Amino acid sequence: MKLMKSFLLLVLVGSVLIAGDWHKETWNAFCGSAFVDNASYRVLQRICDEAGGRLVGSLQNEKALAILIEELQKLGIKPKKESFTMPGWVRGNDEVVLIEPTERKFKAIALGYVDRTPTFSASLVNGHAGQKEMLDSINIKGKIVLITAEKPKRGKRPLRSEVIRFAAAREAKAVLFVNNKVGGLVLAGTSSFQGEPAPIPGFSITLEEGKWLERLLAEGKNVRLRIKTESFCKQVNTSNVVVTLGGKVKEKIVLGAHFDSWDLGQGSIDNGIGSAILFEVVRLFKQIHPENYFTLEFVWFNGEELGLWGSKKYMEAHGEEPIVAMINMDMTGRPTGFNAMGFDGFVPFLEGLKNQLIGFDLERGVINRPWTNSDHMPFMMKGIPNFSLTAHLDKEQVSYYHSLGDTFDKVRADYLSQAAAIVSILTLELSNRPDLPYKRLSKEQTAQMLKKYHLDDILKREKEWSFK
Template sequence: MKLQRIALIVFVGLAFAFAGDRIPDYWNLMIGSAFTENHAYPVLQKICDRAGGRLTGTVQNEKAQDILIGELKALGLNAKREYFEIPGWVRGDDDVRMLEPTERKLRAVALGYVQKTPGFQAQVVFGFSGQKKILDSLNIKNKIVLIGYERPEKGQRPLRAQVIRFAADKGAKAVLFINRKIGGLCLAGTSSFQGDPAPIPAFSITKEEGLWLKRLVTSGQKVVVQMTVRSYCKPVKTSNIVLTLPGKVKDKIVLGAHFDSWDLGQGSIDNGLGTAILFDVARLIARYHPNNYYTLEFVWFNGEELGLWGSKKYVARHQNESILAMINMDMTGRVTGFDAMGFDEFVPLFKELVPKLTGFNLTQAVTNKPWTNSDHAPFMLQGIPVITTNAHLDKDQVNYYHSFGDTFDKVRPDYLAQSAAVISILASELANRPQMHLRRHSKKQIKQMLEHFGLDRILKSENEWPF
C-alpha cells in the first residue's frame, strides 16, 4: 500500500513537472521516421551516382532535377519548376601548361564565367596575395600573375573576383590562384557574383604545382606558361524546384537548400546534404504534421554556386507575397544548434527548443550572428528574417569543398537523419506560432544590422551591397 502510494505521488509529481512542456507525439514520430525510414540518404545517393556534379545548365543538373521531382512524386508530393534565365557558364577542356623551364600540363580549374581564349604564352610573375597596391607596383603587363594563398601582413585579402579585376586593369594576360589545401586539390568558384564574363582567364591551381612555380619565379628563373581556354559563358534557362504545403493562411515560411553544385566532384556535401535534408523534412512534415497555420514552401534553389541566382530570382518573383521567415540549409552536417542570424525574434523559440531536444546534444545551442554567401542572403537583404543551423561536419567532409573529392562516400546517413529530425521540429514549431508576430524588417534596420556585424565590407567587395 505504502509503496503504491509513494509510486503514485512520484508519478503525479513527474506528470506535473513535464505537463508544461510535454513533447507532442508528432515530434517523436518525425524523429523516429527520420532515423528508421530515412529517405535523405538513398535519394542523395541516386542524385550523386546517376546524375553527378550539378553545375547549373548542364545535363547532369537537369537529370538530377528529374530524379528529385520523381522521388517527391513517389511520396505524393507534387513539386513544380519555376523557370528563369541566367548568365550561365560551360566548362571546356582547358589547357594550362608550363613550357619553361620544363614542359608539364598543370592541373588547373577555370573559375566560373572565364571566357574562351585562343592559345597564348606568357611569362609568370608572382603577385603575392593580389592586393591592388601590390599589383599596381609590379610590372604585370602581358604577364600571367601567380597569386599566393597567404594572408597579407597588412590589410584584407582581396576576393578572387577583385584580384582578377585589378590584374586585368594593369594589362595582365591571366591569373593563377594557388590553392591553400594540400593534396593536388583545386578550388572551383565563380569569378563574378553578377555573372559578368571574366575580363581575363583565371584558374585555380594546386598548392603543390603553385609552390613550385612560386619557387622558380621568386628565385629569378624564367617561367613561361601556355594557356588555351575552351570554357565559355552562355545564357542558360534553368529552374528552382518548389513544393508548397498550404497552411491555414497564405503567409509563408520558406525552407531552402541549393540544389546545384560545382562539377569537379559529385556535389554530395555542397550541397547534396542540404538537398537531401530538405527532401526528408518535406516528407516528415507532409506525413506527420501536414496541417499548419502558416504555409510551408520547400525550395531547391538552382544556380547558387554561380552567384545565388535561384534565390535571387525566387525573392524577385515572390516579392509581393508575405514571406515571414526563411530557413537555409547549406552543407548542413549534424545539427548542433540554431543561429538566429541577427534576428533577435527567433532567440526565445530556440531557447525553448534546445532543452527539449536533449538527446541531440545541441552543444552550440543558440547563436545570433549572421553570415552571407548562401541562399538566405537575398532574403535577408529584403528584410526577411532568416535562420540557419550550427552543424558539425567531419574533417574529410569539409576538406574537399568545391573540389574533386566532394563525393557520396563521405555522406553519413546518421547526420542526415539527425538534421532532418531537428529541422522538421524547428519548421513545424515556427509554422504554428502566430504569436511570434514575424514580420519583415525595414531596409534601414537590415543595413544597420549588417553593418553592426561587419558584413557590409564583404558584400561591398562582391558588389552585392544594395544600400
C-alpha cells in the first residue's frame, strides 16, 4: 500500500513535470505572431519578383541575397555572409532542332554542368529508360539517345547523371530526357553531384515532343536533330547567409533552408517557401524568445540545386563545432507531422510534442524515415541528429517542380505561418531540453543507420557514399 502510494505520487509528479516542461506561453506567442505579424510572405514576394530565379552564381541570386540581408537588418539582426567558391554553371542559348523528317525547334533545356560543345547533327535512337543493359543492346555510337518516361521492365530507373555517363562511355553524342509531366513542361536538374562537366550534352524535353519523336522512331523513320550547346561550367563565388542567436552554451542547433533555385521559374516553392519559413522563425525568436539554452544558428544555404554545395562547405568550415542537431526545410508546405530521420531516440519526444499541438492537422504524426539530397545530408553523413517536417503541398504547388511555373502566385501565406509556428515550437523545445539524446552517431553507426533505411544504394549511385 505504501509502495503503491509513493508510486502514485511519483507518477503524479512525473506527469506534472512533463506537462509543465512544455513552454506553452511561448508557443501561444509564436502562433499568434506567425499569423498576425507574418513578415515572410512579403519578403518572399520581394525575392521572387525583384530578383527572380536564383541560380547560384547568377546576378539574380546576388540580388536576392541583398534583399534577404536588408530584410534581416530591418529586424535588428546582423547576418554574416560566409563566402565560398564552387563549380558553377551558366545557362547559354542552347538549341535542340529537329531537322529530319521535318524542321522544328524543340523546347529543351540543358541539365546543370552541361558544357559548351560545337554544334553537331546526328540521328536519334530510342534508349528507353536508359539502363546499362538497354544501352548495350543497341548501337548508340555517334547518335543522340532518347530516354523516354517509360518504367524499366526490370530494376530501377537510372538517374539522369548515370545515363549520361553510360551513354558517353558508349560514344553517344547527346542524351534527350523526356519529361513525365503533361503540359509542355521541362525539368531542370543537375547532371553531376560532384560538379564535373557533363561528358556529353544532356537535355530535358517535354513529354509531348518526346512522344512525337518516339512515334517517328517506332515508324522506322530516319530522325535527325541538330544540337547547339552554349551553356558552360565555370567556378563561381557565392555565399551562405548565417544568423546566430547565442545561447547559454556554445553547443548549437542549426536550422537550414536552401536559398538558391533553378532559373526557369522564380524558385518560389523550391525553395522560396523554406527560405521564407526560416526568415519567419528568426523573426519569432528574435522578437519573442531570444535567449535559449543551446545556441541557434540559422543558415540560408546556397548552391544546393547543383549538388548541396553550401551545406557541404558549411560542414567543411563548422563540422567540428559542437552541432547537436539540425532542422532542414526544403519545399516545406502545410505541416502534417514530424520526421525523426532515423534518430529513434527522439521519437517519444516528437510524439509528445505532436500530441500537444491539437489545433494543427498533424495527420501523419511522427514518422522515422531519413531521405537524401537536401541540405541535411552533410549533417546526416556526420551522424548529427536531424529533423524535418512532413508537409502537404497543393497540386499546383508541386506540379511545376524545377520548371517555369514555380512562381510566387503558388505561395500560400497561411502555409508559411503554420510551418513557421511549428518549426519555432519544435526548435524552442529542442533548444531548451539538454536532456534529449543529443549524441552524434559514430562513423560505423551512421553507415549502419543509412543501410537500415536502404539509403546506401542511392548514395553510391550518386557517388556520395563515404563509408566502407
